[in-house]
Amino acid sequence: MxxxxxxxxxxxxxxxxxxxxxxxxxxxxxxxxxxxxxxxxxxxxxxxxxxxxxxxxxxxxxxxxxxxxxRLIPDDLPTLPIPRAWALVRWWAQLIVDGVLDVRSGGHYIYWYGWSEIPYDQSEPLQPLISSIVQHQDTAEYWATWDTGYTSRVLDAQTKVVDEARTFVQAWPASEPRSGR
Structure with missing residues (x-):
């Protein structure tokens, strides 16, 4: 290793x-x-x-x-659940953009441990990123041995997640997003 x-x-x-x-x-x-x-x-x-x-x-x-x-984890995470979830989602999105965290793992964390903790009425800024994560997961999980386009579709879906993560991080630098831009 x-x-x-x-x-x-x-x-x-x-x-x-x-x-x-x-x-x-x-x-x-x-x-x-x-x-x-x-x-x-x-x-x-x-x-x-x-x-x-x-x-x-x-x-x-x-x-x-x-x-x-x-310095592998943030040392200044909020203690309140919703601000903490936003901070973690932003951090995981940044790790995906930087190539430090793979799309599959980062998407899993964002979806299950970030987005699920944020009230739905406040989650609008995350919708494009969540949609790309779900699309990537669907694309990666469903395939057949005769599917010659599988690899390129998965790579396209990964690129979409990275792009959406970058857009999210740029739109919401270091502070908690608010619903509505």
């Missing part, structure tokens, strides 16, 4: 924790070890990677320190 892949794995687990998924201590320690062996460097990473079974309870806090040191 190279450094970029190790950082991507760390970020994915950090996002999973942000949306409420429990990640076991054994997995956090293994991620830390994999990242360390891949050449990722930050002060808390050797501590996380070197935990033994008796020290497993320390893994959650050490993992948070690693995430903060590597």
């Amino acid at each position: 190279d450094v970029e892949a190790a950082i991507a794995a760390l970020r994915k687990v950090a996002i999973d924790q942000l949306v409420g998924h429990h990640v076991g201590s054994d997995r956090l320690i293994q991620l830390g070890l994999d990242a360390l062996l891949s050449g990722v460097d930050c002060p808390s990473l050797p501590l996380l990677a070197g935990l033994n079974r008796a020290e497993e309870p320390d893994s959650q806090e050490l993992f948070r320190q690693v995430m903060a040191e590597l």
